[in-house]
Structures are given as C-alpha cells and as structure tokens.
Amino acid sequence: MAFDYAPAPESRAIVDIAPSYGLFIDGEFREAADGKVFKTLAPASEEVLAEVAQASAQDVDHAVKAARKAFETWSALPGAERAKYLFRIARIIQERSRELAVLESLDNGKPIRESRDFDLPLVAAHFFYYAGWADKLDHASFGANPRPLGVAGQVIPWNFPLLMLSWKIAPALATGNTVVLKPAETTPLSALFFADICRQAGLPKGVVNILTGDGTAGAALVAHPDVNKVAFTGSTEVGKAIARTVAGTDKKLTLELGGKAANIVFDDAPIDQAVEGVVNGIFFNQGHVCCAGSRLLVQESVADELLDALKRRMATLRVGDPLDKNTDVGAINSAEQLARITELADAGESEGAERWAPACDLPSSGYWFAPTLFTGVTQAHRIAREEVFGPVLSVLTFRTPAEAVEKANNTPYGLSAGIWTEKGSRSLWMASKLRAGIVWSNTFNKLDPTSPFGGYKESGYGREGGRHGLEAYLAPSSPKGEHA
Amino acid sequence: MSGKTGGRSHRNVKPEGQSGMNAVDRLSVFKTYKLFVGGKFPRSESGRVYEVTDAQGAWLANAPLSSRKDARDAVVAARKAFGGWSGATAYNRGQILYRVAEMLEGRREQFATEVAAAEGIPRPKAAARVNAAIDRWVWYAGWSDKVTQIAGAANPVAGPYFNLSTPEPTGVVAVLAPRDSSFLGLVSVIAPAIVTGNTVVVVASEQAPLPALSLGEVLATSDLPGGVVNILSGKAAELGLPLALHQDVNAIDLTGADGELAVELERAAAENLKRVLRPQPGDSGKGAWSADPGTGRMLALVETKTVWHSMGV
Numbered sequence: 001m002a003f004d005y006a007p008a009p010e011s012r013a014i015v016d017i018a019p020s021y022g023l024f025i026d027g028e029f030r031e032a033a034d035g036k037v038f039k040t041l042a043p044a045s046e047e048v049l050a051e052v053a054q055a056s057a058q059d060v061d062h063a064v065k066a067a068r069k070a071f072e073t074w075s076a077l078p079g080a081e082r083a084k085y086l087f088r089i090a091r092i093i094q095e096r097s098r099e100l101a102v103l104e105s106l107d108n109g110k111p112i113r114e115s116r117d118f119d120l121p122l123v124a125a126h127f128f129y130y131a132g133w134a135d136k137l138d139h140a141s142f143g144a145n146p147r148p149l150g151v152a153g154q155v156i157p158w159n160f161p162l163l164m165l166s167w168k169i170a171p172a173l174a175t176g177n178t179v180v181l182k183p184a185e186t187t188p189l190s191a192l193f194f195a196d197i198c199r200q201a202g203l204p205k206g207v208v209n210i211l212t213g214d215g216t217a218g219a220a221l222v223a224h225p226d227v228n229k230v231a232f233t234g235s236t237e238v239g240k241a242i243a244r245t246v247a248g249t250d251k252k253l254t255l256e257l258g259g260k261a262a263n264i265v266f267d268d269a270p271i272d273q274a275v276e277g278v279v280n281g282i283f284f285n286q287g288h289v290c291c292a293g294s295r296l297l298v299q300e301s302v303a304d305e306l307l308d309a310l311k312r313r314m315a316t317l318r319v320g321d322p323l324d325k326n327t328d329v330g331a332i333n334s335a336e337q338l339a340r341i342t343e344l345a346d347a348g349e350s351e352g353a354e355r356w357a358p359a360c361d362l363p364s365s366g367y368w369f370a371p372t373l374f375t376g377v378t379q380a381h382r383i384a385r386e387e388v389f390g391p392v393l394s395v396l397t398f399r400t401p402a403e404a405v406e407k408a409n410n411t412p413y414g415l416s417a418g419i420w421t422e423k424g425s426r427s428l429w430m431a432s433k434l435r436a437g438i439v440w441s442n443t444f445n446k447l448d449p450t451s452p453f454g455g456y457k458e459s460g461y462g463r464e465g466g467r468h469g470l471e472a473y474l475a476p477s478s479p480k481g482e483h484a
Numbered sequence: 485m486s487g488k489t490g491g492r493s494h495r496n497v498k499p500e501g502q503s504g505m506n507a508v509d510r511l512s513v514f515k516t517y518k519l520f521v522g523g524k525f526p527r528s529e530s531g532r533v534y535e536v537t538d539a540q541g542a543w544l545a546n547a548p549l550s551s552r553k554d555a556r557d558a559v560v561a562a563r564k565a566f567g568g569w570s571g572a573t574a575y576n577r578g579q580i581l582y583r584v585a586e587m588l589e590g591r592r593e594q595f596a597t598e599v600a601a602a603e604g605i606p607r608p609k610a611a612a613r614v615n616a617a618i619d620r621w622v623w624y625a626g627w628s629d630k631v632t633q634i635a636g637a638a639n640p641v642a643g644p645y646f647n648l649s650t651p652e653p654t655g656v657v658a659v660l661a662p663r664d665s666s667f668l669g670l671v672s673v674i675a676p677a678i679v680t681g682n683t684v685v686v687v688a689s690e691q692a693p694l695p696a697l698s699l700g701e702v703l704a705t706s707d708l709p710g711g712v713v714n715i716l717s718g719k720a721a722e723l724g725l726p727l728a729l730h731q732d733v734n735a736i737d738l739t740g741a742d743g744e745l746a747v748e749l750e751r752a753a754a755e756n757l758k759r760v761l762r763p764q765p766g767d768s769g770k771g772a773w774s775a776d777p778g779t780g781r782m783l784a785l786v787e788t789k790t791v792w793h794s795m796g797v
Contacts, residue, residue: 247747439790446641446792456789468788
C-alpha cells in the first residue's frame with residue numbers, strides 16, 4: 001500500500017516577473033532595434049511568463065561595441081578590484097538564491113529541489129571561485145602577466161541556464177574580459193535577472209551585456225568581427241557550425257557539446273548505490289544534461305538483478321510540478337525537445353529494443369515524458385548512438401572490463417563516463433582507459449567550480465572550471481605558447 | 485626531369501660535374517627516398533614521384549608524391565600505434581625520444597648536408613640548425629614525465645571526493661610541417677606532439693622533404709614503435725584536405741599551410757571537431773624555431789581528464 005504525497009509547493013510569490021523585458025546593453029535595458037519580441041513559457045503549464053526582446057544583428061553590434069568600450073577600463077582595473085565585484089555578485093546570488101531557484105524552475109521546468117540544492121549553490125560557488133583568481137593570474141601558470149583576450153561572445157543552453165551563465169561569465173570577468181552573453185531562447189529569464197544583479201553589484205556598464213533571442217542572434221554574435229573569444233555550450237551540430245564560422249579568424253574558441261556517457265556497473269558494485277547513481281545519471285534534470293549517463297553498461301552476471309532494482313526505483317520517481325518540493329522529474333523544457341525525445345524513443349522501439357516505463361500520471365498541460373528505459377539495445381541502435389537529451393536510458397551488457405571499455409568508447413562523443421565497482425585497482429584502470437573528459441567513480445553528475453569540465457572528441461574542446469578554465473580567456477604572455 | 489643535374493655532388497669527395505667522370509672518381513650511390521609509414525618504408529601507392537631540387541634548382545632526388553590513399557594508410561598506422569604508445573610509461577617515452585637524439589648525433593654530417601641543400605643555406609648554418617634540432621629532442625624527451633605535473637591538478641572539490649585532473653594525449657594528430665624549416669621546424673612540431681603519447685601523420689615540407697624522409701630512417705632505429713610517426717612527402721594542398729576531413733584524426737597542426745589553405749583546412753576540421761593549431765606569425769621567416777619552444781605545443785595536443793573518486797569507508 002503506497003501512501004500518497006501531499007502537494008508541497010514552493011511559493012511563487014518570492015519572484016516578481018515583469019510582463020516584458022528588454023535587452024541589457026551598456027548597463028541598461030532597451031528594446032530590440034527592430035522592436036521584435038518573443039514569449040517565454042513555463043514548460044510545466046505552457047503559461048506565458050513574459051515577453052522578451054528578440055535581438056537582431058544590429059543589437060549584437062551595439063552590445064559588442066558597449067563591451068569593447070568597457071573592456072578598456074575593465075581590463076585595466078587591478079585584479080583585486082575585479083575580484084571584489086565578483087565577490088559582490090556571488091554574495092548577491094546567495095542572498096537572492098531562493099528567488100532565482102523558483103524563477104529557474106518556472107522558466108526551465110526543472111524540479112525546485114534541483115534548482116535550489118544544485119544549480120544555485122553551484123552558481124554562487126563558481127563566482128566565488130573565480131573571484132579569487134582575478135588578482136592571482138600571475139600564479140596560474142600561463143606566463144607572467146597574462147592578458148585578457150577582449151570581448152567574449154558567449155552562447156549558453158537551456159538545461160542549466162544560470163549555472164551555464166556562471167561558467168561563462170565568472171572566468172571571463174576574472175581575467176579582465178568583457179562579455180556579450182546570449183541565453184537560450186526558451187530560458188531567457190534568469191540571465192535577465194542576473195543583469196539586475198550586475199546593477200546591484202555596481203558593475204561598470206558594458207562589462208556584461210545580455211542579449212535574448214534565437215539562434216540567429218547567437219550566430220550574429222559568433223560571427224561579429226570585433227569578438228575575440230567565442231564560448232559555446234550546446235549541441236554538437238551547432239558547435240561544428242560555430243567552428244566553421246570562426247575558421248580563419250583570430251578568435252579563440254571553446255566548445256562544450258553533447259555526450260553519450262556510459263555508466264558502467266560491475267558485478268561487485270553495491271547494487272543499491274549503483275541504482276541510485278544510474279537514476280541520478282539519467283533522470284537528473286529530466287536527462288537534459290550533456291554529461292548524462294544515457295548508456296547503462298551492466299556486467300552480464302548482475303544485469304537481471306540490477307534491472308529489477310532499477311525498475312523498482314524508477315517506479316518511485318515522482319514526475320510533475322517542478323515547484324513541488326517532492327518532485328524528482330520535472331517538465332521537458334520545450335515542445336520541440338519533447339518531439340525530439342519522442343522521435344528517438346519511437347526509433348528505439350522500431351529498431352527492436354524493448355521499451356519500459358513505470359506507470360505514471362503525467363499532467364495534462366505542459367511538456368512531459370515519463371522516465372523510460374530500453375533493454376536489448378545494440379551499439380548500432382540510434383538510442384545508443386545519438387544524444388537523446390531526455391529521460392531515456394539505453395541498457396547494454398558486457399562480460400569483461402575490456403569489452404566495457406570498448407563499448408564505452410565506441411562513440412564520437414567523449415564527455416563523461418561512470419564506473420561502479422568496489423575494486424579500487426579496477427576503477428583506476430577503467431578511468432585511465434575511458435576516452436572522456438570527466439570520469440566519475442562510484443558517483444555521477446558531480447560538478448564543482450574547482451574541477452575542470454569538458455570533453456574529448458566531438459564533445460568539444462577547452463575546459464571550464466578550475467585553473468584550467470582560465471586558459472580559455474587568457475592570451476599567454478609568450479607568443480610561442482599561444483595556440484588555438 | 486627537366487632540372488639541372490649534379491645536385492648531389494656532396495656525395496662525392498670531389499665535385500661531380502656533368503663531365504666529371506674519370507677513372508679515379510667513384511660514382512656515388514644515390515638513395516631512393518621513401519615514405520615512412522607504420523615503421524616501414526613504402527613508396528607512394530600511387531607510384532608517383534616529384535623532383536626535389538636544391539636552392540639553385542639542381543636535382544637532388546625524386547621524392548614520393550603521396551596520394552590521398554597514402555594519407556589514409558598513414559592514419560590507419562597512426563591509430564594502430566596509439567594504444568601502445570599512449571599506454572607506454574612516460575619514462576619509456578622519454579627514453580625513446582632521447583634515443584632519437586642519440587641516433588641523430590651520429591648522423592649530424594648527413595643531416596647538415598641535406599639541410600644545407602634543402603634550405604639553400606651555408607653548411608655551418610645548416611650544422612647549427614641540426615644541432616638545435618637534436619637539442620630539441622633532448623628538451624622534449626625530458627618533458628615526458630613532467631608535463632603531467634605542470635598541466636595536471638588535484639582539485640579541492642566541496643565534497644568527499646578525490647578529484648584529479650591529468651593531461652592525456654588527444655589521439656592521432658595530422659601535422660603539416662613548416663615549409664621553410666626542413667629539419668629544425670620539422671622536429672619542433674613532431675616532438676611535442678608525440679612526447680605526450682599522441683601519434684602523428686606528418687606532411688613534410690613540399691619543397692624540402694629530404695631531411696624529413698631521412699629522419700624516418702633515424703626514427704626506425706630509435707626504438708620508436710612503428711606508426712607513432714608517419715612521414716609523407718608531397719603537396720600539402722593535396723594531402724591536407726583528406727587529413728583535415730578524416731574522421732579518425734583528432735587534431736591538425738596547420739603550421740605548414742599558407743593562409744588560404746589554412747582557412748579551408750580549419751573549416752574542414754570542424755567536421756569532427758578536430759583540435760586545430762593555427763599557423764602562428766612567429767613560425768616562419770627569420771629566426772623561426774630558434775627560440776625556446778615553451779610548453780604551448782605540447783599542451784595544445786592534450787586533453788584534460790578529470791576523475792572523481794568517491795571516498796568512504
């Protein structure tokens with residue numbers, strides 16, 4: 001007999017969303033040059049949250065000019081002073097974190113438990129971490145007196161809107177660059193609230209510019225001739241287009257793209273812990289995670305036991321209102337993404353894999369997809385090769401560690417991987433063989449500002465986080481050390 | 485074969501002119517220059533050669549004119565060698581790079597002669613460049629077991645995890661070697677790529693490929709596993725594109741590509757998001773490659789892997 005949970009909604013009253021927002025250029029909000037706007041929805045209800053300006057190429061130009069002008073003074077500021085601005089921002093984020101968490105859950109659809117306990121603490125931590133670097137760059141091993149690059153054009157995705165903003169803006173400002181950032185079309189609001197935080201922190205105008213809009217605005221930003229640095233997080237397809245655009249320019253480029261991570265469970269792993277790790281690996285944030293553990297590789301001898309436990313656990317996942325504090329899985333971010341997940345899951349079935357999902361009531365409005373797993377998946381299936389970016393797990397089996405390595409690495413991606421085993425030497429051996437930028441051993445989906453994050457192969461290049469994350473925004477003092 | 489002949493006069497004690505043959509002079513033995521692929525010395529599968537001349541236009545040799553198929557074969561060889569070479573200990577890789585320097589030391593005369601002819605520079609200057617190239621192998625040999633210590637990190641994450649970042653080789657690297665520095669420049673782009681465990685497919689300078697092809701002979705006797713370095717002679721414009729588009733190449737060094745070709749190849753490299761080293765202003769012209777190389781080339785061809793080890797009892 002299962003007990004029902006009473007609703008435990010987080011109050012929306014803490015956040016005050018204006019009916020419309022402009023672009024944040026040179027320290028003030030303004031309408032788009034051509035007056036165009038678009039609506040941003042709450043994916044859990046399809047309610048219109050606000051109307052937002054749609055940036056054009058002309059707005060991109062204005063923003064880049066403002067950033068260029070601000071660069072002169074911002075880059076000349078002593079590092080210790082830049083640091084204090086970043087510390088201020090970090091503190092204000094902490095102060096306003098509940099408001100921002102609710103806003104993020106509304107605009108993105110992610111459970112409040114995650115925006116409150118994962119996203120926002122990491123956002124503040126990221127600003128704290130890079131604040132401390134601003135006056136210590138001479139000690140960061142990039143030569144004496146490393147220089148900033150100039151104006152950074154940054155384009156971020158919708159899965160962790162504010163967290164990805166912090167990954168982009170904190171290191172850029174710490175190193176003395178100024179930024180023009182474009183949040184994703186479906187999640188513009190937290191970046192606009194961040195603009196208000198910049199105002200509260202007294203950040204000089206033009207240092208941070210926020211342009212809302214669609215892919216055309218992002219493309220114009222990336223192609224702008226006065227942008228010195230391009231940083232993009234998003235799909236591999238768009239990442240390739242950006243790499244083509246910057247070819248032949250002096251722009252420095254970092255790309256954090258898709259993944260198809262293997263989560264590898266050995267027969268000696270503690271099954272309950274592994275199941276929690278697998279669930280967290282793929283159903284965290286509705287599977288809208290580039291480093292999601294979307295391929296479960298389980299050792300044949302424990303496959304049945306693990307799958308039984310996994311299905312039992314999946315049946316307890318609570319799918320629904322993102323603002324309910326008991327919700328485990330929220331709304332799919334957009335109708336477009338829901339269509340993509342549905343299409344790939346259908347392909348999984350039609351290609352012969354066996355589909356399973358727990359019985360769960362999905363709300364009647366909004367975009368929803370039940371946690372789903374596929375067994376009988378082969379390496380040739382689309383659901384084993386393509387990034388679903390949704391709550392869909394493909395299960396494959398292996399017999400030997402060598403076979404696990406071969407299957408895990410059999411992908412053009414190389415962002416992350418997970419290993420579950422009690423044997424330390426095997427864990428270390430596996431970690432050394434996996435061609436992925438992040439490997440989690442007996443854990444998954446952990447992030448930290450001190451820890452470099454980024455992929456191998458078609459998952460992109462460059463690292464965000466840690467000392468390594470500074471490199472993307474610095475020109476080494478010796479020209480011989482310079483590289484793309 | 486329309487060029488002047490006699491360019492190989494250095495092979496004889498006395499200059500060998502057009503009419504220089506007499507009963508006393510010994511006729512020199514020419515070397516057939518071949519590619520170096522997978523540890524072997526094949527001709528181009530295409531059967532093509534092109535004429536290599538010295539600065540005065542005198543014939544030096546017929547070098548293989550590599551085809552796209554040769555480039556693909558070289559990538560296969562490089563991929564095959566990657567597991568073993570990247571899995572070798574750093575100490576072992578350092579020993580082997582140092583062994584290359586040892587082998588070259590005994591062949592300085594030969595390389596000085598080849599470089600002088602290839603680059604049209606006086607013999608003493610060529611000898612100095614060969615010396616610098618040998619010293620460069622020694623410099624990079626020493627880096628093999630230190631690069632992880634300067635590029636890695638133990639990260640103090642906020643949680644019960646041991647969090648370690650280490651550099652790993654990026655994989656198979658295609659290298660367009662410098663056009664105007666046939667040996668020092670060549671060594672300066674190969675050594676930093678392989679010291680960390682990458683394997684390479686090198687397109688030698690089109691105008692001056694002979695020192696590169698001779699380097700293959702040195703590498704073959706330096707305990708370097710076959711396939712770690714593969715050397716092709718031919719046209720960068722012909723070989724660059726298939727390498728830049730190749731799905732099993734992880735990075736491309738465009739040092740030897742001129743402006744327009746470099747842009748075309750960087751765009752092609754986006755096909756599978758190869759790491760791209762753009763040509764740098766300091767990499768050609770006077771004094772290029774003579775400065776302290778720094779760590780930039782090594783660090784551009786590694787991936788940072790971060791492992792989170794869960795702690796607990």
